[in-house]
Amino acid sequence: MTNSADRMTGAFFLLFGLAMVFLVIPEYVEDVDRGSLSPKTMPTIIAWVLAFCGGLLVVKPTNHKAPDARFFIRATIYVAVLGASIYAMSLVGFIYVAPVLALIVMLMIGERRPVWLGFGVVLMPAAIWFLVTQLLERGLPG
Amino acid sequence: MVDFATILAGFGDVFTPINLFFVIFGVLLGQFVGAVPGIGPVMAMAIAIPFTFGLDPLPAIAFLVGVNKGGLVGGAVPAVLMNTPGTPDAAATAMDGYPLAQQGKPLKATKMALFSSVTGDTFSDIVLITVAAPLAILALKMGPVEVVALMIFAFSIISGLMGESLTKGVIAAALGLMFSFIGTDPEHFTPRLIFGFWDLFDGLALPSVAIGMLAISEILRRMSEGRGGGGAGLTVPDTGNPEDRRVSWAEYWACRYTLMRGASIGTILGALPGIGSTAAAFMSYAMTKGASKDPDSFGKGNLHGIAATESANSAVVGANLIPLLTLGIPGSVTAALIISAFMIHGMQPGPLLFQNQGRLVYGLFGAMIMANFMNLFIGQALLRFWVKVISAPEAVIFSAALLLCFVGVSMATNGLFGVTVMLIFAVFGVLMHSFGYSVVIFIIAFFLGPQFEKSLAQAIALLNGNILNIYTSPVAVALLVLSVVSIFWFLSKRTNEVADTTNLGVPDGETLDQKDP
Numbered sequence: 001m002t003n004s005a006d007r008m009t010g011a012f013f014l015l016f017g018l019a020m021v022f023l024v025i026p027e028y029v030e031d032v033d034r035g036s037l038s039p040k041t042m043p044t045i046i047a048w049v050l051a052f053c054g055g056l057l058v059v060k061p062t063n064h065k066a067p068d069a070r071f072f073i074r075a076t077i078y079v080a081v082l083g084a085s086i087y088a089m090s091l092v093g094f095i096y097v098a099p100v101l102a103l104i105v106m107l108m109i110g111e112r113r114p115v116w117l118g119f120g121v122v123l124m125p126a127a128i129w130f131l132v133t134q135l136l137e138r139g140l141p142g
Numbered sequence: 143m144v145d146f147a148t149i150l151a152g153f154g155d156v157f158t159p160i161n162l163f164f165v166i167f168g169v170l171l172g173q174f175v176g177a178v179p180g181i182g183p184v185m186a187m188a189i190a191i192p193f194t195f196g197l198d199p200l201p202a203i204a205f206l207v208g209v210n211k212g213g214l215v216g217g218a219v220p221a222v223l224m225n226t227p228g229t230p231d232a233a234a235t236a237m238d239g240y241p242l243a244q245q246g247k248p249l250k251a252t253k254m255a256l257f258s259s260v261t262g263d264t265f266s267d268i269v270l271i272t273v274a275a276p277l278a279i280l281a282l283k284m285g286p287v288e289v290v291a292l293m294i295f296a297f298s299i300i301s302g303l304m305g306e307s308l309t310k311g312v313i314a315a316a317l318g319l320m321f322s323f324i325g326t327d328p329e330h331f332t333p334r335l336i337f338g339f340w341d342l343f344d345g346l347a348l349p350s351v352a353i354g355m356l357a358i359s360e361i362l363r364r365m366s367e368g369r370g371g372g373g374a375g376l377t378v379p380d381t382g383n384p385e386d387r388r389v390s391w392a393e394y395w396a397c398r399y400t401l402m403r404g405a406s407i408g409t410i411l412g413a414l415p416g417i418g419s420t421a422a423a424f425m426s427y428a429m430t431k432g433a434s435k436d437p438d439s440f441g442k443g444n445l446h447g448i449a450a451t452e453s454a455n456s457a458v459v460g461a462n463l464i465p466l467l468t469l470g471i472p473g474s475v476t477a478a479l480i481i482s483a484f485m486i487h488g489m490q491p492g493p494l495l496f497q498n499q500g501r502l503v504y505g506l507f508g509a510m511i512m513a514n515f516m517n518l519f520i521g522q523a524l525l526r527f528w529v530k531v532i533s534a535p536e537a538v539i540f541s542a543a544l545l546l547c548f549v550g551v552s553m554a555t556n557g558l559f560g561v562t563v564m565l566i567f568a569v570f571g572v573l574m575h576s577f578g579y580s581v582v583i584f585i586i587a588f589f590l591g592p593q594f595e596k597s598l599a600q601a602i603a604l605l606n607g608n609i610l611n612i613y614t615s616p617v618a619v620a621l622l623v624l625s626v627v628s629i630f631w632f633l634s635k636r637t638n639e640v641a642d643t644t645n646l647g648v649p650d651g652e653t654l655d656q657k658d659p
């Protein structure tokens with residue numbers, strides 16, 4: 001993936017920049033006649049810069065080596081867990097989700113020692129609850 | 143600009159119990175997170191910022207500065223004992239620290255790192271305190287035209303020096319700017335790129351973006367690399383000789399030129415946006431080795447090697463605040479985090495800060511000096527404890543950090559929308575890091591974006607709508623010429639050896655092996 005990674009991301013930024021210029025900015029940025037700098041000016045300039053640099057990267061990639069597919073699969077699973085926990089927090093609140101999230105994450109990382117699992121599942125969420133709701137007098141997420 | 147009474151009052155503020163407590167707490171936390179491989183002061187600062195909401199500005203910022211300074215000291219501990227730097231800054235320290243530890247002198251190595259760190263840090267703080275106010279007076283003479291030119295110059299330097307290629311640096315900066323445009327535009331206040339999400343009307347919240355990209359993405363990356371799990375017990379070799387457990391005055395004094403060289407390099411590089419503490423450490427190490435009468439002893443446990451790297455990387459911390467406080471431009475990720483803390487507490491960093499909040503600025507300077515002393519005392523007292531801390535399991539640390547990020551961002555943004563944005567930017571951070579784009583450039587550009595656009599609008603108005611009238615400002619012209627020259631210079635000569643690795647956009651596997659000078 002040495003050169004192909006850069007070519008791939010370069011192509012992405014080329015397309016992203018062009019899509020911003022021709023599709024997104026005209027649709028989602030209001031045009032204003034007065035003033036010295038239109039709301040569209042800077043996003044359009046930056047989108048062209050992105051497209052140009054993306055194109056440049058396609059033509060002249062660096063030797064950067066991207067991580068292997070396993071890394072991205074693992075990252076996707078972790079992101080899915082975190083995303084699901086945010087959704088769960090919106091339903092039942094932080095106080096119920098936090099211990100479960102901590103347990104899942106620790107098990108996924110490979111922690112199996114009961115003492116440390118107990119520390120992460122019980123003590124840490126309890127400490128956070130105490131810090132936020134009792135000391136700082138703020139609300140927990142959810 | 144600031145009268146003497148204000149300066150004294152500012153320094154005096156540090157000695158209130160609450161401020162002293164937060165300086166000490168910050169240094170303690172910093173040394174702790176620095177000693178744990180995988181967290182580091184940047185992540186700790188990012189997580190801690192939302193929790194400082196309820197504090198007054200001085201203890202909040204003094205706390206963050208303490209975390210940063212303590213982190214640099216703590217980062218040397220795993221570098222010396224495990225050859226695994228707790229922070230990238232400490233990578234060069236491992237080159238002589240680890241061999242010393244293997245010879246049964248781990249405490250001598252960590253204490254030399256501590257003394258060198260405090261020496262370099264104090265030197266750069268004194269430089270900061272001396273030059274910041276005069277520079278701010280100069281900066282006040284700049285108008286929007288000069289500010290725009292200065293920002294373009296800063297972008298060109300940062301994009302060229304950070305990350306692995308100028309093209310990727312420009313892309314990272316452009317992306318940061320693009321995301322900063324989300325929300326109301328600064329001149330007409332019309333909604334822009336919000337895609338129907340009215341939560342985005344005020345733009346993307348800085349805590350969501352910063353914590354997502356700096357903390358969560360780093361945790362995700364490390365978890366995905368499968369480095370976690372239980373901490374392996376660490377055996378620390380010890381000769382039993384008391385001389386090998388301390389640094390004598392003679393040994394410290396013998397390193398005075400090395401320390402001064404390192405502190406000077408760190409201060410100069412730290413004052414320039416884009417060059418970080420890792421570059422300073424390696425440059426100082428290389429220069430010390432080059433100047434040594436016994437260069438072959440480097441890499442085998444030479445105290446000068448530790449003195450060179452630790453004095454240089456710590457000297458960057460104070461100097462980093464020079465562009466931040468005088469121009470409002472963060473030159474590094476830690477400066478960007480401190481600037482966001484300033485803004486959370488209602489302060490606009492820049493030259494006017496001295497005029498409007500002089501007492502607070504000098505309170506901050508006092509807190510920095512105090513943090514150095516605390517670093518010394520706490521480091522001396524707890525070095526043996528930090529040696530134990532490096533065996534703590536990453537699984538617990540990461541899960542706790544994740545929960546703290548969720549809570550912190552939720553508090554900062556008043557709800558789960560900000561937490562969702564944080565997760566999106568965490569994914570973005572992982573992808574950027576994986577494909578070699580600097581997250582730090584992104585964050586700095588994201589932070590500077592609104593100010594850049596606002597100054598540009600003002601500059602165009604001042605130039606009567608014709609940007610070619612810029613010739614009326616020689617300073618702006620000079621800065622733009624410098625920007626063009628620097629871009630051509632970076633294109634013609636990539637300075638890989640001084641590219642900053644303190645950022646999270648560092649390519650995978652870039653360790654001291656590749657950085658060996």
